[in-house]
Amino acid sequence: MGSLTIDNVRKRYGRTEVLKGIDIDVTDGEFIILVGPSGCGKSTLLSMIAGLETISDGEVRIDGQRVNDRGPKDRDIAMVFQSYALYPNMNVRQNIEFGLEMRGVAKDERRRIVERVAETLQMGDLLERRPGQLSGGQRQRVAMGRAMAREPAVFLFDEPLSNLDAKLRVEMRTEIKELHRRTGTTTVYVTHDQIEAMTLGDRIAVMKDGEIQQLGTPQEVYDEPANRFVAGFMGSPSMNFIKCRLEGAGDGVTAVAEANTGPLRLPLPAERCNGLTGRIGDEIILGLRPEQITAQGDADGAKEDVHVASCEVELTEPTGPDTLLFFHINGERVVGRTRPEHAPGPGETLPLAFNLSRAVVFCPNTAERLA
Incomplete structure (x- = not known):
């Protein structure tokens, strides 16, 4: 060696x-x-x-x-x-x-x-x-x-x-x-x-x-x-990048975006908010892996870090062990994953669980990670 x-x-x-x-x-x-x-x-x-x-x-x-x-x-x-x-x-x-x-x-x-x-x-x-x-x-x-x-x-x-x-x-x-x-x-x-x-x-x-x-x-x-x-x-499909605006109340920080069914509010867990409280009101890029967006019935992660919101699924792709879900947030295509038995048909509105325990925040100008 x-x-x-x-x-x-x-x-x-x-x-x-x-x-x-x-x-x-x-x-x-x-x-x-x-x-x-x-x-x-x-x-x-x-x-x-x-x-x-x-x-x-x-x-x-x-x-x-x-x-x-x-x-x-x-x-x-x-x-x-x-x-x-x-x-x-x-x-x-x-x-x-x-x-x-x-x-x-x-x-x-x-x-x-x-x-x-x-x-x-x-x-x-x-x-x-x-x-x-x-x-x-x-x-x-x-x-x-x-x-x-x-x-x-x-x-x-x-x-x-x-x-x-x-x-x-x-x-x-x-x-x-x-x-x-x-x-x-x-x-x-x-x-x-x-x-x-x-x-x-x-x-x-x-x-x-x-x-x-x-x-x-x-x-x-x-x-x-x-x-x-x-x-x-790194990752296939690659990470989703969602343009959001930061809102805050007390020590809490929430990423706010516009889904195809209305406003989407994603409260970030405390361990993901380091350095973000000074950016309240700013635009950020929220990064979520496809496996962090699932049908409500097969959500993983700590309960307090999972936020449920309804979105209209526009397209599905069966891959065998799971099914990819495609929908739009702020005009950007977003990909999630779910088990085949929970897969909706195109055009259906589905309660989706956003697991925020491993959410990543990027600066929209430099593309560097913020939190």
């Missing part, structure tokens, strides 16, 4: 700065996710860790050793790409051991390593096949096996599941998580898929425009987003 330090790393192409001072400390054995939309700089950062891109400013350290000027082969890393990059004229065994052979590893040792890797990835019966005889998932396992054979200090994954179909992505996600559990190797994983980020990572770095917007555990990023971008990017 090995630690990884990314210290104020910047990348410039001419006058264009694409990475703007990235700081991440990855501890031994940690699984870190770099997630964000296309063009945010996550793959560029991974390439700089790998030594495939030069670093304009800052340092990358592996196990405390500065590696800025070292080539990829001297950094004790192994990388798995989106494309499998297998040698088509070699069988699986030869693909896995090729790098070991180039490093001068003895034949008996190469055989031992290949057998260990094949057992770990459950592909012992594939060793004599060529890549053209394998499925996409099997090819990705071979690419992972080739990286594992190096026994690196750090694994780097660059969107390894993007070429797989939905069912296979779920299966490979589980395999990657199990692989990390067994090997304990420090891992940096790049993806644009927030489901992969939530299920795989010990911590997630959410990136936008070359900067880290938030770094935290999956639950921290989901429940306590630092700003509106993070809140909207």
Whole structure:
């Protein structure tokens, strides 16, 4: 295992700065996710860790050793790409051991390593096949096996599941998580898929425009987003953003909006009101996850934090385990969830329970979180 330090790393192409001072400390054995939309700089950062891109400013350290000027082969890393990059004229065994052979590893040792890797990835019966005889998932396992054979200090994954179909992505996600559990190797994983980020990572770095917007555990990023971008990017369907006006009486703060059935008054719990009492009368953005808006019959959360209001449901989408509800507040489409047995028909007015225990408040001007 090995630690990884990314210290104020910047990348410039001419006058264009694409990475703007990235700081991440990855501890031994940690699984870190770099997630964000296309063009945010996550793959560029991974390439700089790998030594495939030069670093304009800052340092990358592996196990405390500065590696800025070292080539990829001297950094004790192994990388798995989106494309499998297998040698088509070699069988699986030869693909896995090729790098070991180039490093001068003895034949008996190469055989031992290949057998260990094949057992770990459950592909012992594939060793004599060529890549053209394998499925996409099997090819990705071979690419992972080739990286594992190096026994690196750090694994780097660059969107390894993007070429797989939905069912296979779920299966490979589980395999990657199990692989990390067994090997304990420090891992940096790049993806644009927030489901992969939530299920795989010990911590997630959410990136936008070359900067880290938030770094935290999956639950921290989901429940306590630092700003509106993070809140909207993480979660499917994404968080609802409702324009409200703050009203207050005593120590209480209420978010007031206009639903399609009339005024909607949502009293915020005390723990969600820090710093809001000075904003009475101001406009704010109230963030609620779809699972926080349900039919009254299947509301969760503490009773005092659930507020019931009737809204006209305009559209429903069955997903199997639950049904999505679509309605409008202040002209914005809002999404809720409910159990199929509680799902109304389009055009029906339904009592909805708004669970405010995890409501998030954002500034409408800066998009930063207020409370």
